[in-house]
Amino acid sequence: MLKTIGAFALSLCLLAGLTAANAAGDPIEKRHELMEDVGEAAKPIGLMMRGDSDYDWDVVLTSLKTFDSVSHEFGDLFPEGSETGGNTEAAPAIWTDREGFDEALAMWREATGEAIAAEPQTLDAARPSLGGVFKTCKNCHDGYRIEDE
Numbered sequence: 001m002l003k004t005i006g007a008f009a010l011s012l013c014l015l016a017g018l019t020a021a022n023a024a025g026d027p028i029e030k031r032h033e034l035m036e037d038v039g040e041a042a043k044p045i046g047l048m049m050r051g052d053s054d055y056d057w058d059v060v061l062t063s064l065k066t067f068d069s070v071s072h073e074f075g076d077l078f079p080e081g082s083e084t085g086g087n088t089e090a091a092p093a094i095w096t097d098r099e100g101f102d103e104a105l106a107m108w109r110e111a112t113g114e115a116i117a118a119e120p121q122t123l124d125a126a127r128p129s130l131g132g133v134f135k136t137c138k139n140c141h142d143g144y145r146i147e148d149e
């Protein structure tokens with residue numbers, strides 16, 4: 001009897017573990033989380049560009065590194081079958097125009113790389129490259145994100 005209960009408890013644990021693993025591997029959830037990180041990382045830069053906080057290259061660099069790492073992961077999170085569900089804001093164009101989407105992703109990665117390499121130490125010096133990065137955010141959102149506002 002005890003043995004049966006033990007086995008039952010064990011299988012429940014395994015089941016719970018599997019469910020957790022599935023949730024962590026859900027591409028819709030994952031890409032949403034990554035873009036939320038990107039949004040959070042963009043905030044301090046936005047404040048600096050509006051003059052609402054002092055320019056701080058270290059903070060900018062941390063945000064740019066987040067953009068860079070997400071830009072390398074993001075493209076893998078749109079497998080067939082993840083077009084809808086989970087309140088995704090991914091537009092159907094990602095699947096119908098994959099080339100264009102990959103290009104928008106590459107433009108973002110490049111602009112981010114350029115901004116990192118420039119190491120601008122003042123806001124005026126940073127404006128062109130940071131502006132260039134944000135343009136690539138908008139460029140991709142315009143074509144590949146459904147915004148429900």
Ligand code: HEC
Binds near residue numbers: 031088101138145
């Ligand atoms: C290559 C395309 C692409 C680029 C570049 C891109 N995004 Fe996104 N973004 C998306 C897509 C697609 C979604 C919707 C994701 C989903 O719901 O699956 C999204 C969603 C978001 C969201 C909403 C997050 C959420 O789901 O709650 C924010 C905030 C965001 N992006 C900010 C940014 C910022 C800031 C940048 C640039 C620094 C950026 N994005 C660059 C494609 C892109």
